[in-house]
Amino acid sequence: MRHFTLETLILSLLMIHLHGAAAVTHSMKNFLTGSSGVTNFPEFVAVVLLDDVEIVHYDSNTRRDEPKQDWMIRVKEDDPQQWQRYTENSMSNQQTYKANIEIVKQRFNQTGGVHIFQWMSGCEWDDETNEVKGYTQAGYDGEDFISFDLETETWIAPKQQAVITKHKWDNNRALIAQQKNYLTHICPEFGKKYLNYGRSSLMRTERPSVSLLQKTSSSPVSCHATGFYPDRAALFWRKDGEELHEDVDLGEILPNHDGSFQMSADLELSSVPAEDWRRYECVFQLSGVEDDIVTRLDGKVIRTNEEKPADMTFIIIIAAVALALLIAVGGFMFYRNRRAIFQI
Numbered sequence: 001m002r003h004f005t006l007e008t009l010i011l012s013l014l015m016i017h018l019h020g021a022a023a024v025t026h027s028m029k030n031f032l033t034g035s036s037g038v039t040n041f042p043e044f045v046a047v048v049l050l051d052d053v054e055i056v057h058y059d060s061n062t063r064r065d066e067p068k069q070d071w072m073i074r075v076k077e078d079d080p081q082q083w084q085r086y087t088e089n090s091m092s093n094q095q096t097y098k099a100n101i102e103i104v105k106q107r108f109n110q111t112g113g114v115h116i117f118q119w120m121s122g123c124e125w126d127d128e129t130n131e132v133k134g135y136t137q138a139g140y141d142g143e144d145f146i147s148f149d150l151e152t153e154t155w156i157a158p159k160q161q162a163v164i165t166k167h168k169w170d171n172n173r174a175l176i177a178q179q180k181n182y183l184t185h186i187c188p189e190f191g192k193k194y195l196n197y198g199r200s201s202l203m204r205t206e207r208p209s210v211s212l213l214q215k216t217s218s219s220p221v222s223c224h225a226t227g228f229y230p231d232r233a234a235l236f237w238r239k240d241g242e243e244l245h246e247d248v249d250l251g252e253i254l255p256n257h258d259g260s261f262q263m264s265a266d267l268e269l270s271s272v273p274a275e276d277w278r279r280y281e282c283v284f285q286l287s288g289v290e291d292d293i294v295t296r297l298d299g300k301v302i303r304t305n306e307e308k309p310a311d312m313t314f315i316i317i318i319a320a321v322a323l324a325l326l327i328a329v330g331g332f333m334f335y336r337n338r339r340a341i342f343q344i
Contacts, residue, residue, distance in 0.1 A: 025126050026127070026192075027050070027051060027123065028122050028190065029121075029122035030046070030119075030120065030122055031119070032097065034116070036105065037112060037114040042060045044093070046058040046093065050191060050198065051202050052255070053069065053201075055072050058087070058090040065086045069201065071201060072194070074197055099343065100344045107164075108140075108161055116140070116142070117139075118139045119136075119137075120136070120139075121136040121137075121183070122187060123184070123188050125188040125192070134180075134183025135147075135183070144158045148179055150180065153176050154166075165344045175342060205287075205288050206227060206229040207227075208225040208260075208284060209226060209227055210293050211223075212224075212302045218270065220267055220268045222266045223237065223295060225284045227260045228262075230261075230287060232287035233284065233287065235283070236265055237282055238281055244267070247268040251264040267297075278296065281296045
């Protein structure tokens with residue numbers, strides 16, 4: 001059961017401004033993942049996401065940057081020499097990662113076993129205000145290891161094993177300047193460049209198909225929306241025209257294999273008489289689109305497991321894809337002829 005929280009309040013206030021104006025905030029995120037002791041998996045993976053869409057992929061098996069969108073192929077074709085430098089940077093990052101993960105293992109007094117070192121760096125910018133926010137952080141075995149505070153221009157070490165790295169990097173003013181320059185200038189500069197190439201794709205709007213799903217007759221009814229774009233959307237239940245917060249479990253927005261998104265909102269109906277179902281409806285809202293998609297609760301249109309609907313199989317497949325993406329998520333940083341990852 002989900003009760004009214006600050007999160008739902010913020011979401012509700014946000015939806016007041018959702019219609020009629022597409023969001024002007026964009027992002028470019030770089031994820032890098034190095035692993036040790038993981039069989040049948042690249043020891044280094046790097047990806048770049050623009051507005052949460054994967055645009056570049058590199059791993060230690062292929063050893064080259066690969067464009068993941070058709071319009072990114074044009075970026076590569078327009079400047080093949082620069083693209084080659086990107087690949088060289090990724091190969092350099094791979095070697096730095098291999099050394100870093102061994103250093104961190106020593107600090108934790110580890111030898112064998114499975115270990116993961118992850119790095120995330122990126123920026124967000126507002127087209128209207130030109131405000132830029134940058135962030136860099138690293139994690140080891142699923143826990144925070146070190147992060148960069150752009151305001152104070154210092155590194156934060158939540159783990160004792162990272163303190164030596166903090167002191168080393170805090171005392172390297174050239175590295176601090178490089179990191180600040182990337183987060184506030186290079187990252188948004190390249191992000192805007194790639195956005196211009198992919199504007200027709202990234203700035204599009206696609207309405208979803210919406211279905212009502214239920215595992216068993218006693219299970220919550222799930223309102224499932226899939227195939228929408230962008231991910232700036234809201235899905236909620238309402239009764240007699242009033243939005244519900246209790247007895248509603250709102251799921252996260254998840255990526256589909258084709259670049260679109262899906263989400264669901266579950267409604268608990270165990271104490272609701274069948275004759276009152278008609279008072280409930282599911283509402284989907286998409287940024288930049290005025291018309292809502294409203295689906296009235298009707299037992300005749302609910303799809304259940306007994307029917308083995310294709311939608312449920314699709315959800316399972318997408319969940320597996322999303323999990324694989326989270327495991328493999330790495331990154332790539334567009335420094336000009338410089339290493340993106342620093343020696344720990």
